[in-house]
Amino acid sequence: MSDKRVTVIDIAKAAGVSKSTVSLVLQGSPLVNESTRTKVSAVMRDLGYVYNRGAANLRQTGSKTRIIGVVVNDLTNSFFAELAVGVDMVVQSAGFVQFLSNTSESIDRQREVIASMREHGISGLIVSPARGTAAADFKPLVAAGIPVVAVVRGLPGARISSVLSANMEGAIEAVRHLATLGHKRIAFMGGFANTEVFRERLAGYRQAMEDLGLGFSEDLVIASAPSRAGGVDAVGRAMAMPDRPTAALCFNDAVAFGACDGLRARRLEPGEDFAVIGFDDVIEAGTAVPALTTVAVDPQGMGRRAAQLLLKQINAGKPEPETIVTAVRLVVRESCGAHRGPVDVEQMRKKA
Structure with missing residues (x-):
């Protein structure tokens, strides 16, 4: 066919x-x-x-469905819960409802839920693709004229729109901040190596380490599940190194919270004995003890931008792929030990 x-x-x-x-x-x-x-x-x-149940139910009136599909890869991560809230703020005011589903990084589950959403006649889809998703997986939706916006994780070659964050720039800023606090052995902790987000954040970490004259070492890149448990595991491996790091940029806030848990289990205090920076700035980051220094991505804002883009494409009737990259900023709190005061980065780079 x-x-x-x-x-x-x-x-x-x-x-x-x-x-x-x-x-x-x-x-x-x-x-x-x-x-x-x-x-x-x-x-x-x-x-x-694909049996469009929504269309079948509404065929008598000639109406269109008012349903937006939202598929995320890890709803246990509060980042995605906040993102879904941002989506809902926009679609609800536009008279739509969101059909939310979690894939837990399963491509098979992703295919199942998207097929189910199509059966119910979704007007458009917002998706954070599961690991290993191929661009071809979204070809049927594109062919059917259903607008798709990938959020957080891009999908090159899929001919769909994307709302992403400036991952590389955020990682560079975080590493430079740790360097100003006097840290030379800085680890990169957490994340799955086969995702675009990991590659971008790692690239920023690597560039900053090299630009500062601190050098890049594969030993200091400790991949793990992008979860709290993954953070506990990653910091445990870091603390077992003969020449262990004194600070870490974590793949996301969940990993950073786990790293803090793992440090305390070893009677080490985050922000005092070891500096920790996360990535996302979820709501919990500001209330944690110590409060988490993190690269703010604004998950609710990303959700709103994704929903606005999707609604624009639904109204246009014939969507054209568009990419939006949102700015990030470093939010300095207690977990990085900033109260100790800065050192001269340029002087440190010359000595390295």
């Missing part, structure tokens, strides 16, 4: 049955015998047919 949308008539022709029989199968009617139901279902799978 071509990229054009498969219809009930196409299914009927391929299965050798009437259009009304296909409709009865879709409705789960007991009037269809099991062998016919099996044959029609097999043809639908082969042709990639």
